[in-house]
Amino acid sequence: xxxxxxxxAVILREGEDAVINCSSSKAxxxxxxxxxxxxxxxxxxxxxxxxxxxxxxxxxxxxFNEKKQQSSLYLTASQLSYSxxxxxxxxxxxxxxxxxxxxQGTRLTINP
Amino acid sequence: DSGVTxxxxxxxxxxxxxxxxxxxxxxxxxxxxxxxxxxxxxxxxLIQYYNGEERAKGNILERFSAQQFPDLxxxxxxxxxxxxxxxxxxxxxxxxxxxxxxxxxQGTRLTVV
Numbered sequence: 001x002x003x004x005x006x007x008x009a010v011i012l013r014e015g016e017d018a019v020i021n022c023s024s025s026k027a028x029x030x031x032x033x034x035x036x037x038x039x040x041x042x043x044x045x046x047x048x049x050x051x052x053x054x055x056x057x058x059x060x061x062x063x064f065n066e067k068k069q070q071s072s073l074y075l076t077a078s079q080l081s082y083s084x085x086x087x088x089x090x091x092x093x094x095x096x097x098x099x100x101x102x103x104q105g106t107r108l109t110i111n112p
Numbered sequence: 113d114s115g116v117t118x119x120x121x122x123x124x125x126x127x128x129x130x131x132x133x134x135x136x137x138x139x140x141x142x143x144x145x146x147x148x149x150x151x152x153x154x155x156x157x158l159i160q161y162y163n164g165e166e167r168a169k170g171n172i173l174e175r176f177s178a179q180q181f182p183d184l185x186x187x188x189x190x191x192x193x194x195x196x197x198x199x200x201x202x203x204x205x206x207x208x209x210x211x212x213x214x215x216x217x218q219g220t221r222l223t224v225v
Contacts, residue, residue, distance in 0.1 A: 002154075032213070032214070034214075034216075040218075041114065041202060041216035041217060041218050041219060042155065042202070042204075042216045043114075043216070044213040044214065044215065047213060087154065087155060099157060099160060099168040099170065100145055100157065100160070100204075100206075100214060101157045101170065102147075102154055102155040102157070103154065104153075104154040105154045105155075
C-alpha cells in the first residue's frame with residue numbers, strides 16, 4: 001500500500017520553513033525519507049523507527065506519529081539546495097518481508 | 113557516489129525486444145530493490161531480493177523478472193517491451209532491516225521505440 005504525501009508541490013523563498021506529510025493506511029513500522037534532484041538518484045535523508053528512534057540529517061528533522069500512522073518532515077530556514085522531490089517510504093519490519101514502498105513525492109522549489 | 117553500480121546507463125530498444133539491466137550493490141549489502149520511475153512520476157516498487165532470495169514483490173509485470181546471484185549482483189529482465197515500459201529503472205541496496213538506509217544507483221534510462 002503506497003503512502004500518501006501532502007502537499008504534492010510547494011514553492012518557498014529561501015529561509016522559509018516547509019513541512020511535508022506522509023500518511024499510511026497501514027500500521028507503520030519504519031518511515032524512510034529521501035530527496036531526489038532532477039535527473040539524479042534519490043538520496044537518503046532520514047529513517048524513523050517505531051518506538052521513536054531517529055536517524056538523520058543535520059538541518060532537517062522529522063516526526064513519527066505511530067497512532068496516526070503519519071510522519072512529517074520539517075525543513076527549517078530552507079536553502080536553495082533543498083529544492084527537489086521528497087519521497088517518504090514505508091519500510092520493512094526487520095529481516096522478513098522487506099518492501100520499501102514510496103509515496104508519490106512532494107516537489108519542493110526554493111527560490112532566492 | 114552511492115557505491116551502487118547500474119549498467120547500462122542508457123538503453124534504446126525496439127518494441128517486442130528483451131533487455132537485461134544489471135545492478136551491483138554496495139559491498140556488504142545483502143538486500144537489492146528494483147524501482148521503476150516514469151517521467152516525473154514516483155518510484156514504483158517492483159521487487160526485492162535478500163541474499164539471493166526473492167522477499168517482496170510489488171507491481172511487477174509478468175513480462176518482467178529478476179534474480180540475485182550468489183555474488184549478490186542482481187539483474188532485471190524486461191521482455192516483450194512496450195512503449196509504456198520506457199522509464200528510469202533504479203536499483204537500490206541496503207544491509208537489510210528496518211533501520212537500514214537504501215543507497216540508489218544512478219539508474220538505467222530505458223527508451224522503447
